[in-house]
Amino acid sequence: MDVIVIGGGIAGVATAYQLRAAGHRVCVVERHATVAQGATYGHSGIVLPTPLDVWFGxxxxxxxxxxxxxxxxxxxxxxxxxxxxxxxxxxHGSEAFEARYALLRPLIESAQSVLEDAEGRFQLEYEQxxxxxxxxxxxxxxxxxxxxxxxxxxxxxxxxxxxxxxxxxxxxxxxxxxxxxxxxxxxxxRVANCPLFVKQLKQVLDTLGGVQFQTGREVSAVRIESQRAAVELAPRPDDASRTREVEVISADAVVVAAGAQTVNLLAPLGIKLPxxxxxxxxxxxxxxxxxxxxxxxxxxxxxxxxxxxxxxxxxxxxxxxxxxxxxxxxxxxxxxxxxxxxxxxxxxxxxxxxxxxxxxxxxxxxxxxxxADGLPLVGSVGNPRLYVNAAHGPAGWALALGSARLIAQQISNTRPDLPAETIEALWPGRS
Ligand SMILES: Cc1cc2nc3c(=O)[nH]c(=O)nc-3n(C[C@H](O)[C@H](O)[C@H](O)COP(=O)(O)OP(=O)(O)OC[C@H]3O[C@@H](n4cnc5c(N)ncnc54)[C@H](O)[C@@H]3O)c2cc1C
Structure with missing residues (x-):
């Protein structure tokens, strides 16, 4: 399938990596001139959250x-x-805290295995x-x-x-x-350099092929139709052409991994995220x-x-x-x-x-x-061609790797390796 990923932070680049590994063709659209310029840039280095890091409890x-x-x-x-x-x-209660952490735990384990695999496969050194x-x-x-x-x-x-x-x-x-x-x-x-990891992963994808990066391009709207999905690109700031026609890229599915902007991109489609x-x-x-x-x-x-x-x-x-x-x-x-x-x-x-x-x-x-429940939003929402990988909270850089694997499995229609209750708890359509 052809898949557009909006966002070149850890969530977007990791999603592209997993989709490519599953055999899809991917186009990542990032509004900045390079990847890892959003929340990913400012990370404090903690790779995987312990129960002391999660933003609930x-x-x-x-x-x-x-x-x-x-x-x-x-x-x-x-x-x-x-x-x-x-x-x-x-x-705040200990039982509710433990139950929520138990739902998150399989995602942490999945993220850890993706990280170890990528690190070993491509000898990544990102100041670990x-x-x-x-x-x-x-x-x-x-x-x-x-x-x-x-x-x-x-x-x-x-x-x-x-x-x-x-x-x-x-x-x-x-x-x-x-x-x-x-x-x-x-x-x-473990502590490591998240933006460095993202840039290295992009380099791996550039070398392997199969993933196109459209940097310096901003998605102004997402369109979901019955047979195709598409994104509209805002004109480049330096575009002097008079026609200023809307540029559209279409694909079989769109993954919105646009960090905090995910909300604004989905709102015009009537999708309200919790x-x-x-x-x-x-x-x-x-x-x-x-x-x-x-x-x-x-x-x-x-x-x-x-x-x-x-x-x-x-x-x-x-x-x-x-x-x-x-x-x-x-x-x-x-x-x-x-x-x-x-x-x-x-x-x-x-x-x-x-x-x-x-x-x-x-x-x-x-x-x-x-x-409001401390868990990220991962999965399809509103339409089978539309996916979200966002809201990992302030302890989510490596978590996004596990979420990316889940999205690639869902788009490929293969059996996810996370338990059903975790997938349900991550569903972006929850209230
Ligand atoms: C100060 C700080 C410290 C942190 N410390 C840690 C930590 O120690 N450990 C940890 O695990 N996590 C930490 N985090 C959280 C972690 O950094 C985030 O969970 C993770 O980086 C989120 O990645 P993301 O890809 O979802 O979002 P982002 O990195 O924000 O990426 C979203 C991308 O989408 C692009 N975009 C947005 N809208 C559009 C559009 N319309 N068109 C094209 N592109 C668009 C943006 O330019 C951006 O590059 C920290 C976060 C902050 C801010």
Whole structure:
């Protein structure tokens, strides 16, 4: 079949990779001049989510606007926003959290196997390294972390629970004062460079053939007809032709993997997705004192802020702001940007004092879609020729690889290797 993939982030490029492997011809349309320029660019490096990373559960968005819940919540007072936050709150209980994670788990395993396969097959080197250290501030947060620890035991994920003393002994850059409650260390937890991985995967596809990349082209509309699917391309900004006829590419199916823009592309087709935009921030800072830089990637567990080394800089990521859905394309008010960046600076000073030169840091922000049940949107929606691979949340770079495999299996009409209940839970048409 001929398949158009909209979006050249990790989700789009991974989908193209899987579709090609399944024997389809693929055209990826990306509005930027190259791939990996959206949320994929700003990742903090954590490859696969543990139960401590997922964006649902006991510690997530617990206290509304308070940063202890991981998110600055500014959704306004619409009924829709209230319902969204309320749905996330139903996953605070440990049973609901465990049930949801159990649905996600097969996707994580699938993503891991796709990653290992691609890595081995093409000898990909994308700055992989090991070592994740999750830090928990207070005793309240520590008790809310227990259901996640229970899941680590249940799924036999190798990890060490550390007292503050053990943690400071293992990572000497972490200060013992002010006191904190504890830590969880994953020696095999992987960190890597997501945009580098995506660019390498594109290079592999360029070499193998079968996937055409139309970069610098923006899809302005998706058309679904009974026999064909098509996308309309906006004129190139430098296109001086007077006719400015709409350029159309048609295919047998379209996969929308356009990150946060997925919502806007599907809305004219009457498809409303159960998601909200989440704006994430990063500070890319020069190293201030080399001896203060932690060996592991540090994660402030409840605040969901990661501090990771990327070559000669430190990247501090998090500061999520949940907004009203209509604000997707509007800039964030300055005061909220400052609040989000202040949280990042604070985390850096608390957990890695002296490591980052925050005053010289460059700020970046990226949009992600978050679903009310914390799971991505993957599968066919509205029409058998239309698919979505989006809303992987802020812990979703490698997850998109597993989702891509599912979409390729669905388009090829082959038996998916994920359990039926997981496929149902990922269905983009859910309310
Ligand atoms: C600050 C930050 C830190 C993060 N940290 C981590 C982490 O440590 N671990 C983790 O697993 N995940 C992390 N994430 C999440 C992860 O980066 C995302 O889940 C993943 O990159 C999403 O990829 P995507 O392809 O769906 O979206 P994107 O990367 O946003 O790609 C969508 C692409 O579609 C293109 N597009 C949109 N509309 C159109 C159109 N109309 N026509 C053509 N092209 C279009 C865009 O230009 C873009 O390139 C983080 C995200 C952020 C923002």
């Amino acid at each position: 006991p510690t997530f968005l617990r206290n509304g606007r308070q940063s202890s819940g991981g998110v600055i919540c500014k959704t306004g007072f619409t009924g829709q926003a209230r319902a969204f936050v309320k749905r996330l709150a139903t996953l 390294r090991e070592g994740l250290l999750y830090l928990v501030r207070g005793s309240d947060e520590w008790s809310l972390t227990q259901p996640a620890l229970e899941l680590l035991r249940r799924f036999e994920t190798p990890h060490h629970v550390l007292t503050p003393h053990e943690c400071v002994a293992a990572e000497h850059t972490i200060p013992a004062d002010p006191p904190f409650a504890g830590a969880v260390r994953f020696d095999q937890g 998601v909200y935009p989440l704006r994430m921030h990063t500070l890319n800072s020069p190293v201030a004192h080399e001896e203060c830089v932690p060996h592991s990637t540090l994660i402030d567990a409840a605040r969901r802020i990661a501090i990771t080394r990327m070559n000669h800089r430190l990247r501090i990521s998090g500061g999520a702001v949940l907004q009203h859905a209509k604000q997707l394309d509007e800039p964030l008010p300055e005061s909220l940007t400052e609040e989000a960046l202040a949280l990042l600076g604070e985390a850096s000073r608390d957990w890695a004092p002296g490591a980052a030169r925050i005053s010289a840091a460059l700020a970046w922000e990226g949009m992600k879609l978050l679903s």
